[in-house]
Amino acid sequence: MKQILITKPTLFTELNLPESLQKGIEGLGFTEMTDVQQTALPLTLAGKDVAGQGRTGTGKTATFLITAINRLLTTKPKQGRGKQHPRVLVIAPTRELVVQISEDARKLAKYTDLKLHTVYGGVDYEKQRQGFDAGVDILIGTPGRLIDYLKKRVYSLSKADMLIIDEADRMFDLGFIKDLRFMLRRLPPYDQRQSLMFSATLSHRVLELAYEHMNSPEKLRAEEGDLTASGITEEMYHTSMDDKFPLLVHLLRKSNVERGMIFINEKRTGEKVARNLARYGFSVGILSGDVRQKKRMRILEDFTAGKLHLLVATDVASRGLHIDNVTHVFNYDLPEDAENYVHRIGRTARAGSTGTAISFSCERFCFGLPDIETYISRQVPLFHIDPGMLDIGKPTNPEATAEGLKKEDRAEQHDRPGGKSGSGRGPNRNGRNGQNRGRGRRR
Numbered sequence: 001m002k003q004i005l006i007t008k009p010t011l012f013t014e015l016n017l018p019e020s021l022q023k024g025i026e027g028l029g030f031t032e033m034t035d036v037q038q039t040a041l042p043l044t045l046a047g048k049d050v051a052g053q054g055r056t057g058t059g060k061t062a063t064f065l066i067t068a069i070n071r072l073l074t075t076k077p078k079q080g081r082g083k084q085h086p087r088v089l090v091i092a093p094t095r096e097l098v099v100q101i102s103e104d105a106r107k108l109a110k111y112t113d114l115k116l117h118t119v120y121g122g123v124d125y126e127k128q129r130q131g132f133d134a135g136v137d138i139l140i141g142t143p144g145r146l147i148d149y150l151k152k153r154v155y156s157l158s159k160a161d162m163l164i165i166d167e168a169d170r171m172f173d174l175g176f177i178k179d180l181r182f183m184l185r186r187l188p189p190y191d192q193r194q195s196l197m198f199s200a201t202l203s204h205r206v207l208e209l210a211y212e213h214m215n216s217p218e219k220l221r222a223e224e225g226d227l228t229a230s231g232i233t234e235e236m237y238h239t240s241m242d243d244k245f246p247l248l249v250h251l252l253r254k255s256n257v258e259r260g261m262i263f264i265n266e267k268r269t270g271e272k273v274a275r276n277l278a279r280y281g282f283s284v285g286i287l288s289g290d291v292r293q294k295k296r297m298r299i300l301e302d303f304t305a306g307k308l309h310l311l312v313a314t315d316v317a318s319r320g321l322h323i324d325n326v327t328h329v330f331n332y333d334l335p336e337d338a339e340n341y342v343h344r345i346g347r348t349a350r351a352g353s354t355g356t357a358i359s360f361s362c363e364r365f366c367f368g369l370p371d372i373e374t375y376i377s378r379q380v381p382l383f384h385i386d387p388g389m390l391d392i393g394k395p396t397n398p399e400a401t402a403e404g405l406k407k408e409d410r411a412e413q414h415d416r417p418g419g420k421s422g423s424g425r426g427p428n429r430n431g432r433n434g435q436n437r438g439r440g441r442r443r
Contacts, residue, residue, distance in 0.1 A: 004259070008038040008420035011068075016039060018073045020111040023067065028107055034059035034287035039220055042170045047069055049217040051196065051210040053202040060198040061322070064090075064164045065105050067196065071162055072114055072137055078159040078188075082133030085159035087119075089187070090140040092172040095120040096287075099297065102140050102164065114138060119145045122293035130155055144172070150186065155185045163195040170199075170208045170341075177209070201339055233356045234272045236369075237382040241362045244332060245273065246390040249280055251330070251358060252310070253392075260328035262312045263344045265336065265365065272311040273332060275403035279395035285403035287313040295397045304436060315340050322350060331359035338375035379401060402406045 009015060010032055026425050033041065044067040052060065056409050068088045069099055077087060083352040090105075092098045102118040109116060117131045119141035128145070132154050139146070139155065162182070165171070187193060192401045195214040199206060202219070210217050241248055252260065261393050262277075264270040267288055272286050274286040285299035285308045301310045315335065335341050341359075348355025359380065361369050373379050403409070 003048065009033065009042065010038060015045060017066070017070055018112075020133060021069050021073060021108065021338065023111045024069075025066065027110060028062075028104075030062065033103060036060055036287065037063050039058075041066065043218055043220075044112070044196060045091065047071075047194055049190075049214045050220055051207060051214065051217045051377075052197060061101055061104055061166070062108070062120065063257075063360075064166070064198060065101070065108050065193075066166060067263055068103075068138060068162055069109050069112065069114065071194065074171055078111065078161065080443065081159040084132065084155050086139035086155060087158070087160060088138040088164065089146075089157060089160055089183070090138065090164040091143060091146065091183065092140070092166040093142065093174050093176055095122060095142055095293070096296070097167065098140055098142055105138060105140065107164045109138070115141065121145050131325060143176045143183070147182060150183065160187050162193055163187055165197045166199070166208065168197050168199045169201050169203050172203075172205055172386045178211075181213075185211045190192055196280040201342075203275070206421045209367055230356040232345055233354070234338045235358045236361060236382050237358070237385055238366070238382065238386060241364055243385070243390055244360050245276060246392045247360065247385060247393045248330060250278070250389045252267040252277075252282065255328060255356070257328045259306065259323070259326050260330060261344075261347050261396060262309050262310060262330045262332050263335070264312065264314060265333040265334045267314060269333065270314060271405060276395070277310060277312070278400040278402045278405075279398055280392070281396045281400075282310050282375055283308050284310040286405060287311065288404060291409050292403045295404060299403050312402070315344070322439045324350075325353070326350070327355050329355065329357045331357070334359055334361055334365040334372065336365065336368050337378060338368065338371040341372045342376065360389065376434075412431045 004121070010031060012022065012030055015132075017025070036052065039059075040050055040052050040063050045065065052063070057151075068090070074086055081087070090101060092101055098120045100119060102116065105116055114137040115290055116138045116139070117128075117136040119128045121130070121140070121144055123141060125148075129149060129152075133148070136155065150157070165180070171177055180363055190213055197206070197210050197214065197217070202210075202221075207219070210219075237247060248262070262270075264273060264274065267290070270288060274284050276282045285303060287296060287299065291299070299308065299311070303311045328347045329345050331341070331344060335344060345357035348357060369380075
């Protein structure tokens, strides 16, 4: 059989996109496509269903947003479509990821007349409901809040042209699969819409969902080889639990970290680490379910802008969030799920840059290391700890605390996921969202 070589487009200008969309892409500084985009965009722009896998930080979000905006600009709405009928539905598992997608979508659609709306729990229910009144072209949200408004008939999915599911495997992890299926059953049949599913990993259960609700989807893995980005330098330290904090302070000082993320497995550990880092003079914030939603967004904004140098988080921040120039990722606790190791360290070395990922293997979480090294098909380089590295002196500011730990930063009882109305639905309730069940992009 004669082999035919197909040359992939490498520049966005080669895709013949509408001028208004191309202008939005250029406004973001995008010129060359990533490997994921080179592989997926020719298919998605042609209307094909795609279940795509690629390393974190490789441009999946821009891929599906460009496809969605192009479709809306180049095709007519379904007959009978009214303002209560969104044409594109984007579902993501966590509020942070939904906000990130929404920000990217608004930038890409800046020079179009498309109307975008974003819904998620933890913020004013009625204000978000009113956002539907002027009509919505692209609706982005978490499953719980989307279902709230759908059941109240605030909007309908019967005239949708496109479905996008981001971080599909995380939907399973957070227990959203029933909610997801509920919405999928209210969309037009799979052969009357385009569906895209992107994730850093495509498990058997995710592919089963894809084949059930998609139209003969193309399964894509745009990159071969290591699961982690090539620009990441990895280090591993075997240490006791008591020595982890002084070792962290030493490494932060040694590298003069300007923008670093510190991952822990438990919220209380994170609060302790963040509080102590502040006492040692570090500018630090924490992402926690006990922090008010507006404060959580402000912490992310300040970290992105460089006002905060360090961010402490559980796996709420290991998926989907894109923050430029994160130079260091620390696994203060080794993740208990091997896949989360890849997602965590993928917060650095994004879109071709370089970064450092440092992990601590202590007596409590060391048992996850063999699974991690099996999953990434290699050993993480081991580094030695000299006794002097643990001598960090006394706190320089014993009264300081991290952003997110102040009394005014904390959510009231009814705002918390475990609160009385935290998991309910309705105007006086926050609705379900990714934060209720677990902690959880741009190129």
